[in-house]
Amino acid sequence: MIPFIESQQVGEHGTIHRKLDSNSSVLRSFRGLHGQVIEGVGEAIGAGRIPIGAQLVPESIAIESKTSRALVREALRVLQSKGLVIARPRTGTRVRPVSEWDLLDPDVIRWRAGGIESAKQLRELLDLRGAIEPLAARHAARATTPAHLHKLQTAVDAMAVAVARSDWNAFTDADVEFHRGLLEAGGNQIVGQLAGPIESALRVRHALNLIPHELTAGVVASHQSIVDAIVDQDVLRSELASRRIVDVAGAEVISALLSRD
Known part of the structure; x- marks a missing residue:
């Protein structure tokens, strides 16, 4: 014992x-x-x-x-x-x-983030995002509502304010709201329930400082491109814009991890 x-x-x-x-x-x-x-x-x-x-x-x-x-x-x-x-x-x-363990439980994700499997967990969560978020963007382009569009645009506007102020905490909060809104926008309740683990992944990435050195207008534009594609009901463009964000996030995490080795 x-x-x-x-x-x-x-x-x-x-x-x-x-x-x-x-x-x-x-x-x-x-x-x-x-x-x-x-x-x-x-x-x-x-x-x-x-x-x-x-x-x-x-x-x-x-x-x-x-x-x-x-x-x-x-x-x-x-x-x-x-x-x-x-x-x-x-x-x-x-x-x-x-x-x-319940590896998608937000608390379990957070608790594992301080351990020796932190990098492995982040890569696996990025794989999950890569599989789920582009799908959610496709669904949103087909079946979103004005309320969901408003939530997404409000989140992007909040990101822009955070970038102007170089406020990473405010940016992370807005980023979480955006991705939660994206998962809910297509009306698939099962996909929507993955918002919790994906929020934890975003917050843990920030907590471990696996983020770029500075915020730029480009990150706002990349999220705005998803909203614009959904407004246009362009399924393919919505999916590609979402996949691009996940790919960039993955590259940033890997770069940050390699710089610490």
Whole structure:
């Protein structure tokens, strides 16, 4: 059995896990003492500081977090609902293999972002965006509504203001609203439900500083091109404009990761 470990930062082969910027646009889902336990244990598991198969001891976690065992058990049930742990009568609560986690859960995405698989996760999320967003743009060009178009244009306008002010936090918020709106614009509810993980991917990218050194008007124009194509009901142009944005984002992430190696 191992105690709850929160402060250890050195990973396999001495790799220092990247910590998310506390001032970033990545928003924590849980608050209060209960939330602190969920976030603390979730981050420790997601980042690999508590290894796969390790047994979590509620008594140790309660002592470390200065909370009650009842509150800790409730927190562990939340983590179990996300696939991170499993509780069994004789073996206790243990960390499950990554393949059994809910990898599209926004909290799981955020918790994994500080670990040694951060780059792998980002590449996989970019693959997801590349498969889903162009499809959503195609659907939007065929079946969007004035309300959805207004939401997309409002997001682009907010991006333009953020670029003029060189405000990355405001830009990320506007970018999230745009891509959420794009996924919802085609009316496919299943595609729309992928907005959560894609929002987490966008925010984690910012938090890990895998972004260009400066904001330019070009990024606004690329998003505006999607809106214009949807307005024109041009299915092919909508798809291509969306795919171009995802491809550029992927290139920027890979470039930023290579510069750190």
